[in-house]
Amino acid sequence: MIQASGLRKLYGNTVALDGVDLHVREGEIYGVLGQSGAGKSTLLRCVNLLERPTAGTVTVAGQDLTALPGKELNRARQRIGMIHQHFALLSSRTVAGNVAFPLEVMGVPRAERERRVAELLDVVGLAGRGKDHPARLSGGQKQRVGIARALAGNPAVLLSDEATSALDPATTESILALLKRLNTELGLTILLITHEMHVVKRVCDSVAIMADGRVEESGTIADLIRTPGSRLTREIFPLPEPAPAGSVTLTFTGDPQQPVVSEVVRKFNVDVSILGGSIEDLAGGSVGRLRVSLTGDTAPALDYLRSRGLLVEEAS
Amino acid sequence: MSWDEMAPLLWAATGETAQMVGWSTLFTVLFGLPLGVALVVFDRGGLRPLPAVRSVLGFVVNVGRSLPFIVLMIAIIPFTRLLVGVSIGTAAVVVPLTVGAVPFFARLVETALREVSRDVIQAAQAMGAGRLAIVRKVLLPEALPGLIAGLTVTVVALIGYSAMAGTIGGGGLGDLAIRYGYQRFETLLMIVTVVLLVVIVQLIQSLGDVVARRLSHK
Numbered sequence: 001m002i003q004a005s006g007l008r009k010l011y012g013n014t015v016a017l018d019g020v021d022l023h024v025r026e027g028e029i030y031g032v033l034g035q036s037g038a039g040k041s042t043l044l045r046c047v048n049l050l051e052r053p054t055a056g057t058v059t060v061a062g063q064d065l066t067a068l069p070g071k072e073l074n075r076a077r078q079r080i081g082m083i084h085q086h087f088a089l090l091s092s093r094t095v096a097g098n099v100a101f102p103l104e105v106m107g108v109p110r111a112e113r114e115r116r117v118a119e120l121l122d123v124v125g126l127a128g129r130g131k132d133h134p135a136r137l138s139g140g141q142k143q144r145v146g147i148a149r150a151l152a153g154n155p156a157v158l159l160s161d162e163a164t165s166a167l168d169p170a171t172t173e174s175i176l177a178l179l180k181r182l183n184t185e186l187g188l189t190i191l192l193i194t195h196e197m198h199v200v201k202r203v204c205d206s207v208a209i210m211a212d213g214r215v216e217e218s219g220t221i222a223d224l225i226r227t228p229g230s231r232l233t234r235e236i237f238p239l240p241e242p243a244p245a246g247s248v249t250l251t252f253t254g255d256p257q258q259p260v261v262s263e264v265v266r267k268f269n270v271d272v273s274i275l276g277g278s279i280e281d282l283a284g285g286s287v288g289r290l291r292v293s294l295t296g297d298t299a300p301a302l303d304y305l306r307s308r309g310l311l312v313e314e315a316s
Numbered sequence: 317m318s319w320d321e322m323a324p325l326l327w328a329a330t331g332e333t334a335q336m337v338g339w340s341t342l343f344t345v346l347f348g349l350p351l352g353v354a355l356v357v358f359d360r361g362g363l364r365p366l367p368a369v370r371s372v373l374g375f376v377v378n379v380g381r382s383l384p385f386i387v388l389m390i391a392i393i394p395f396t397r398l399l400v401g402v403s404i405g406t407a408a409v410v411v412p413l414t415v416g417a418v419p420f421f422a423r424l425v426e427t428a429l430r431e432v433s434r435d436v437i438q439a440a441q442a443m444g445a446g447r448l449a450i451v452r453k454v455l456l457p458e459a460l461p462g463l464i465a466g467l468t469v470t471v472v473a474l475i476g477y478s479a480m481a482g483t484i485g486g487g488g489l490g491d492l493a494i495r496y497g498y499q500r501f502e503t504l505l506m507i508v509t510v511v512l513l514v515v516i517v518q519l520i521q522s523l524g525d526v527v528a529r530r531l532s533h534k
């Protein structure tokens with residue numbers, strides 16, 4: 001749905017993006033995770049060409065945006081929704097007026113606009129607040145207005161620029177739940193950038209980790225979790241790094257209740273002591289990560305664990 | 317001088333001031349608003365960066381603002397005559413008043429428009445709004461309270477400028493104060509004129525403040 005290749009962006013001598021490839025599949029929630037200054041915001045702005053990349057191409061819904069002239073680019077942008085960290089609502093307009101803005105830009109007639117605005121406010125849970133000005137709303141409500149506005153053009157793609165970073169934890173939850181719902185119910189493809197691992201864990205199907213203008217790691221969360229040495233796994237599960245010599249780190253996806261460790265102890269001549277571990281709920285299901293130290297006849301035990309589908313990483 | 321003698325003089329002078337200020341305000345907005353928008357839109361990092369054009373406009377505005385009004389008024393007499401056919405009288409004063417106020421108002425417009433957050437402008441761009449739509453639907457409405465405040469300051473400045481218009485036969489309250497109050501030693505009339513000017517300026521400023529506040533939803 002979104003395909004960016006070879007994106008480079010220079011500001012003078014500063015390299016903001018240093019050859020970034022991004023592939024977001026239709027219907028997924030894709031998170032770009034990174035510290036501030038990693039280039040993720042520039043990347044997002046390159047997707048709808050608010051920033052024109054110095055090199056590289058961006059294709060959204062089959063259309064090469066980098067090749068479009070101004071007028072057609074504007075038309076393409078009407079099909080790409082965007083929400084912002086600080087909401088970016090027009091203070092001079094009411095809630096309804098804000099949601100109507102993109103429809104006015106698209107030239108939708110007034111009656112149709114009013115009908116659509118009411119419908120959109122209903123979708124985001126703000127029915128009846130149309131006549132208020134944004135200044136009278138809470139942060140979470142403002143972001144809901146932002147989401148309604150972003151949905152006005154029936155976009156194929158929604159871009160989210162740190163949409164929950166200015167919100168408190170409970171409000172963040174409700175906004176993430178709303179995004180997840182829109183993703184499921186409307187099949188909306190969402191590309192979000194965030195510096196919070198929590199957001200990735202909560203809603204994302206895929207993730208790219210960025211640092212210094214490059215993507216360090218990307219893929220579906222399920223795949224990355226099963227990849228030995230993945231950064232995502234290390235960041236999600238707070239185990240001490242590097243792993244102590246002789247220890248084994250086990251990552252298990254699927255049912256965290258399966259008693260693999262006790263099975264190993266019963267079937268093989270080994271002792272297991274647990275050094276640390278936790279279970280995390282990710283968007284795709286629960287994932288556990290356990291660091292243990294095995295003594296005794298370890299080789300067949302580890303083979304057995306691998307055969308049960310666990311990722312086994314041995315520290316040298 | 318008795319009240320009965322003063323009243324018609326004051327009344328006529330107030331009417332002349334109102335006429336001069338009214339017309340020149342209208343023309344100032346007509347020319348100054350687009351000029352202020354141009355200063356913002358053509359600036360580096362603006363909606364349509366044209367640094368060369370922007371520099372020329374900025375230079376012209378600065379020239380206009382560096383001339384004292386009384387000098388400007390005399391200096392552009394040929395231009396005034398070309399435009400309205402005469403160089404003295406109330407109609408003729410509107411020309412230098414407008415020329416003097418346009419650069420002033422344009423800078424205030426520029427300042428007000430710069431207050432509009434970049435976020436909001438970028439959001440409009442992300443929604444596919446063209447430049448004209450952004451000026452009409454984002455910049456101007458969002459800056460409206462600031463524009464009203466700027467207009468209020470401009471009107472008050474115009475009242476001040478118009479007092480000098482007496483020197484080219486423009487009439488008005490300033491002219492009255494100088495001719496009767498100063499040159500004929502009519503102290504009472506001088507005091508009444510000053511009080512009247514103070515009251516008018518206060519009223520205009522309060523009106524501007526109220527309107528700006530009602531329009532602001534921050």
